[in-house]
Amino acid sequence: MSKKLYLQFLFLVAVICHAGNVSAEDHNLIPSTGQKVYVPITAKSAKGKLLITNYGSTVIRNFDYTLSFNGEVLVSKNYVLPEPLNRMEGATIEVDVPPHTQVSETDLLFTITKVNGEVNGTSVNHATLPRVTVTKVPHRKIVVEEYTAMWCGYCPRGIALMENLAKNYPDDFIGIAVHTGGRADPLSCTDYAWKAADYRSRPTLHMNRNLFLGYVKAITEFEEERSRGADMDIDVTATWDDRQENITVTPRVTFCVDKEDVAYGFAYVLTEDGMSNPNWYQNNYYSGRTEELGVSDELDYFIKADYAVKGLENNFVAIAAEGVKAPLTGYIQTPIKADRPQSHTYVFRNISSKKLIQDKTKLKVCVLLINIKTGQIENAAKCTISPANTTAISSVSEGKETVVETARYTLDGRRITTPQKGINIVKYSDGRVCKEVVTR
Known part of the structure; x- marks a missing residue:
């Protein structure tokens, strides 16, 4: 093959590859690591938040995703965006996160499989969603x-x-x-x-x-x-x-x-x-x-x-x-x-x-x-x-x-009327018994 024909062949290959990349990039939706979500173990699910960004050239209206743990798919859904997502725009979404089988901290894998019904073209189509399964969700102040x-x-x-x-x-x-x-x-x-x-x-x-x-x-x-x-x-x-x-x-x-x-x-x-x-x-x-x-x-x-x-x-x-x-x-x-x-x-x-x-x-x-x-x-x-x-x-x-302290004891069982340095056992009128470490 002459040098001229060889160069023309390389140019044709480059054009074909570029066209393929552009096609892939048309549907290119990337998720970011999600916010830690606390899920009551007795609940069906809780809302988990993630940021998604459109790096493709096509306006995105919906996408398909899976939520999996240790290789097992827990959730598979289609998500319809309330507002279309243009190129280089991001949005925070909420997805249903089921609890684990026990109180624990686990990482779920969130994967965007399709965009507008087409295969998601990005190689970075997944992100971690931290899940904390709890008996009771703490109240943060x-x-x-x-x-x-x-x-x-x-x-x-x-x-x-x-x-x-x-x-x-x-x-x-x-x-x-x-x-x-x-x-x-x-x-x-x-x-x-x-x-x-x-x-x-x-x-x-x-x-x-x-x-x-x-x-x-x-x-x-x-x-x-x-x-x-x-x-x-x-x-x-x-x-x-x-x-x-x-x-x-x-x-x-x-x-x-x-x-x-x-x-x-x-x-x-x-x-x-x-x-x-x-x-x-x-x-x-x-x-x-x-x-x-x-x-x-x-x-x-x-x-x-x-x-x-x-x-x-x-x-x-x-x-x-x-x-x-x-x-x-x-x-x-x-x-x-x-x-x-x-x-x-x-x-x-x-x-x-x-x-x-x-x-x-x-x-x-x-x-x-x-x-x-x-x-x-x-x-x-x-x-x-x-x-x-x-x-x-x-x-x-x-x-x-409002509750009332009903009794206070030292660790060896001796009843006291005021806090005493060391470990105190305190009983309250609501039935609680607490161990208190008194340092002063």
Whole structure:
């Protein structure tokens, strides 16, 4: 074969191959790793989320997929998109995920087999969908730490965001307003000072120590963070002593799956709502910025207010804290067994020395469970403080369930009337018996 004919032959082969590739790329839908989904073992299914992206040139209206585990196909369906997906567009989809046969963490394989009835042309047609089969799906609450100051004219943005989340998500939002500036801010919390030093700007709003919020509303961000779920539930109780000098805090953590290697720590925060003083004023650079009216009722308040806002009620104010910079460890016993609660106690002492407090009846206790490896808050709980010998439980709806501690014993069976250092066995009026590790 002459050189000229050989080159023409190669060109023809290239054209044919290119045409074949273009045809394949016409139907090219790629899934990304899905969000972890928690499935009750007694349920038929739960919704799992994945992102899909159209890398082909054809508008996609539907696709076929399979969901499999260890080579066995569990689900095979056709998915009709609510809106057509154009080239280079992505969409988040929800698929039905069945539970495993036992409480466990497993990875499913999600595979897109056909696109618009044609074979999916991509070689990357599958993705992992993490599945956690549980007895009960944990309730995840979201913590937003707001680093703020009265002298900061831009901080009303953060105040508005916090109040907006509290209004929209009363059972899921835990706000902590950390005032800074020493004498320049009468609500400065010295216990948070080392952690506050990590953030130079005011306001700085950090959601679960995972995402910074730079807006005046964060509905989408909040719901996305909440939808990630959690591997554990947290309840917390808090009780005054007879003199209202000390607060005994009892978190109870229940993991939904077994875990061998864990690294969790706790932080404890005492907050107060409704703090005000006629001599305080909040700088407000949003005064008169009518172009931003309508974003939220909470921001509208500041737009219509003066440059210096007097009489403002400050909520979620951090009064005292421990573990917020270096979480306290050693409370989670390993290996962790699913559905077995673990409890301990922490005591806020000498409350009268906390000069920031205005009204003890408006105090709340927040407990944060922090992943030591990532630094993120995995879950949290908040509760009011009950009088001596009673307990207010924070669960799905804060303050709607109340139980009473009926008896407390040492590990050798001796009955005691107050928490004693070491392991305490505590009985409650709802029938629960908890083991508490008292460290102080």
